[in-house]
Amino acid sequence: MKMIDGSCVEFADKLASKAAVPGGGGAAALVGALGTALASMVVNLTLGKKKYAEFEEINKEIMAKALKIQEELLEMVDKDAENFLPLSKAYGLPKETEEEKKYKEETLEKCLIVACGVPVDIVKKTYEAILLHEELVDKGSKLAISDVGVGVQCLRAALISGWLNVLININMIKDEAYVAQINEEIRPLVAKGTKIADEVYSKVEEML
Amino acid sequence: MKMIDGSCVEFADKLASKAAVPGGGGAAALVGALGTALASMVVNLTLGKKKYAEFEEINKEIMAKALKIQEELLEMVDKDAENFLPLSKAYGLPKETEEEKKYKEETLEKCLIVACGVPVDIVKKTYEAILLHEELVDKGSKLAISDVGVGVQCLRAALISGWLNVLININMIKDEAYVAQINEEIRPLVAKGTKIADEVYSKVEEML
Numbered sequence: 001m002k003m004i005d006g007s008c009v010e011f012a013d014k015l016a017s018k019a020a021v022p023g024g025g026g027a028a029a030l031v032g033a034l035g036t037a038l039a040s041m042v043v044n045l046t047l048g049k050k051k052y053a054e055f056e057e058i059n060k061e062i063m064a065k066a067l068k069i070q071e072e073l074l075e076m077v078d079k080d081a082e083n084f085l086p087l088s089k090a091y092g093l094p095k096e097t098e099e100e101k102k103y104k105e106e107t108l109e110k111c112l113i114v115a116c117g118v119p120v121d122i123v124k125k126t127y128e129a130i131l132l133h134e135e136l137v138d139k140g141s142k143l144a145i146s147d148v149g150v151g152v153q154c155l156r157a158a159l160i161s162g163w164l165n166v167l168i169n170i171n172m173i174k175d176e177a178y179v180a181q182i183n184e185e186i187r188p189l190v191a192k193g194t195k196i197a198d199e200v201y202s203k204v205e206e207m208l
Numbered sequence: 209m210k211m212i213d214g215s216c217v218e219f220a221d222k223l224a225s226k227a228a229v230p231g232g233g234g235a236a237a238l239v240g241a242l243g244t245a246l247a248s249m250v251v252n253l254t255l256g257k258k259k260y261a262e263f264e265e266i267n268k269e270i271m272a273k274a275l276k277i278q279e280e281l282l283e284m285v286d287k288d289a290e291n292f293l294p295l296s297k298a299y300g301l302p303k304e305t306e307e308e309k310k311y312k313e314e315t316l317e318k319c320l321i322v323a324c325g326v327p328v329d330i331v332k333k334t335y336e337a338i339l340l341h342e343e344l345v346d347k348g349s350k351l352a353i354s355d356v357g358v359g360v361q362c363l364r365a366a367l368i369s370g371w372l373n374v375l376i377n378i379n380m381i382k383d384e385a386y387v388a389q390i391n392e393e394i395r396p397l398v399a400k401g402t403k404i405a406d407e408v409y410s411k412v413e414e415m416l
Contacts, residue, residue, distance in 0.1 A: 008212040008219050009282055012241050016248035016278060023249070024358035027242045030216060031362055034235045037224035044226035070224060074217055146376045150232035150369040154239055157365035160409070161358040167416050168354045201368070208375050 002078045004030070020088045021081035028122050028161035029080060033073035035154030036129040038147045039066040039136060046141040055139040062132050062139070069129050073122070073158075080118035087111035109174055116169035116182070122162030123186050126155045127193040134196055137203050149204035156197035163190040210286045212238070228296045229289035236330050236369035237288060241281035243362030244337040246355045247274040247344060254349040263347040270340050270347070277337050281330070281366075288326035295319035317382055324377035324390070330370030331394050334363045335401040342404055345411050357412035364405035371398045 003011060003022055011030070015022050043063040046052050052059070090111045093104040133152040140148055166186055170179045211219060211230055219238070223230050230238075251271040254260050260267070298319045301312040341360040348356055374394055378387045 004216040006216070007214060008216055008238060008285070011216050012245045012278055012282060015242060016245035016252070016275065018249070018252035024246060024355040027246060027358055027362065031239050031242060031365070033220050034223060034239060035365075037220045038232060038235060040224035041226070041231070044224070067224065070220055074220060077216070146372045147232040149372045150235055150365075153365040153368050153372075154235065157239070157358075157361040160361050164354045164357045164361075164412070164416070167413075171416060204372070205375075208372070208379060 003081065004074050004077045021084055022077065023080075023084065024161060025080040025084065025119055025122070025165045026077045028158045028165065029073045029076040029118070031154050031161070032122060032126040032129065032158030033070050033077075035126070035151045035158060036066050036070040036073060036132075038151030038154070039063070039129060039132045040070065042136050042140040042144045042147050042151070045144040045147075046136075046139070049141055052139065052141060058135070059139055062135055066129065066132050069125050069132075073125055073129075076118045076122060076125075080122075083114050083118055087115045108172070112169050112173045113175070113178060116166060116173070119162045119165035119169065120182065120186055123159055123166060123189050123193075126159040126162060127189045130155045130159065130193050130197050130200070134200050137200050137207075142207065145204055145207050149201055152197045152200045152204070156194055156201075159190060159193045159197070163187075211289065212282050212285045229292055230285065231288075231292065232369060233288040233292065233327055233330070233373045234285045236366045236373065237281050237284035237326070239362050239369070240330060240334040240337065240366030241278050241285075243334070243359045243366060244274050244278040244281060244340070246359030246362070247271070247337060247340045248278065250344050250348040250352045250355050250359070253352040253355075254347070257349055260347065260349060266343070267347055270343055274337065274340050277333050277340075281333055281337075284326050284330060284333075288330075291322050291326055295323045316380070320377050320381045321383070321386060324374060324381070327370045327373035327377065328390065328394055331367055331374065331397050331401075334367040334370060335397045338363045338367065338401050338405050338408070342408050345408050345415075350415065353412055353415050357409055360405045360408045360412070364402055364409075367398060367401045367405070371395075 040063050043059045090107045095101045095104045133148050136148050170182055248271050251267045298315045303309045303312045341356050344356050381387055
């Protein structure tokens with residue numbers, strides 16, 4: 001059974017345990033999914049209201065995007081666990097002989113790149129979801145404005161958490177081209193996403 | 209059935225829907241519980257390690273506190289929904305006659321104070337949990353340091369989100385003594401908790 005199909009209590013209990021998964025990556029994906037779900041909720045509380053009629057179409061588009069990102073982030077909870085398990089096994093490989101050392105090193109390198117995949121996607125998707133809240137702060141119902149604030153805070157946490165999990169992997173990956181590409185593509189999203197999330201939150205606070 | 213006993217996917221779907229609950233408050237409590245669970249996980253990955261033997265007892269205490277806060281925050285997910293429903297009904301009360309107006313006003317005031325209860329507790333408990341991560345950044349296994357970073361980011365988001373839900377209530381509550389007391393007791397926890405969370409996160413980033 002997938003972890004996301006287990007109860008919220010079970011997920012928290014497993015997270016608290018010494019089990020290898022879920023860990024910080026899975027938690028980040030779930031928290032990101034919750035922050036994204038709040039974007040859809042805000043749209044749901046806005047659609048059909050006269051006051052926001054001019055945003056009806058764009059809000060529907062925002063919700064369609066949010067529902068897709070929510071589903072993708074939820075999938076990443078289990079995908080991250082799947083991708084992490086080979087790495088946690090590779091750490092246990094013997095390194096007595098030269099041959100074993102070489103095999104372990106090569107295996108670790110491959111497993112690190114696999115393990116880095118979901119955290120990279122968490123950063124990308126939470127960044128996209130932050131942009132949806134950025135639109136909703138102006139186009140969503142004022143009655144649900146605090147939910148934009150909560151949503152964007154959850155996504156900020158998930159974005160930074162995804163990035164932390166990218167960092168621990170790229171710090172050990174030897175493939176310089178891969179590391180350079182991640183740094184170039186992902187690092188700016190974290191800085192920009194955090195900044196936008198903080199701006200959206202400030203707007204929400206002012207509107208309360 | 210309690211919402212936290214439903215699956216993670218169901219919780220996210222209900223959150224995304226137009227249903228009155230769960231909303232931002234419930235999401236905040238759940239995200240706080242996940243951030244707290246990560247403190248227990250870090251302790252679980254530290255206990256029994258020679259390198260951290262001197263912290264064995266304090267780490268066990270940290271975990272005992274974390275497990276209790278995790279349970280409390282999980283309980284708050286449903287409690288927040290319970291406390292919010294009377295308020296959402298009170299908004300629908302008629303206000304045609306003077307008598308109806310007076311009754312609605314009095315009912316709203318009572319319901320707002322009830323609805324404010326869980327968000328206040330979310331701020332208090334997530335603040336306590338941030339202090340646990342503050343200890344773990346030095347006393348927890350370096351191998352799990354990124355989980356301290358994720359945990360503290362989730363708790364930062366939950367703390368601020370709890371506060372947002374306090375704010376929307378106290379902005380409408382007329383009982384000045386109650387509002388003053390909340391401002392005096394809770395507002396400083398948010399400022400201090402956010403600051404500590406940011407400091408803990410910076411330490412984690414430096415250690416990676």
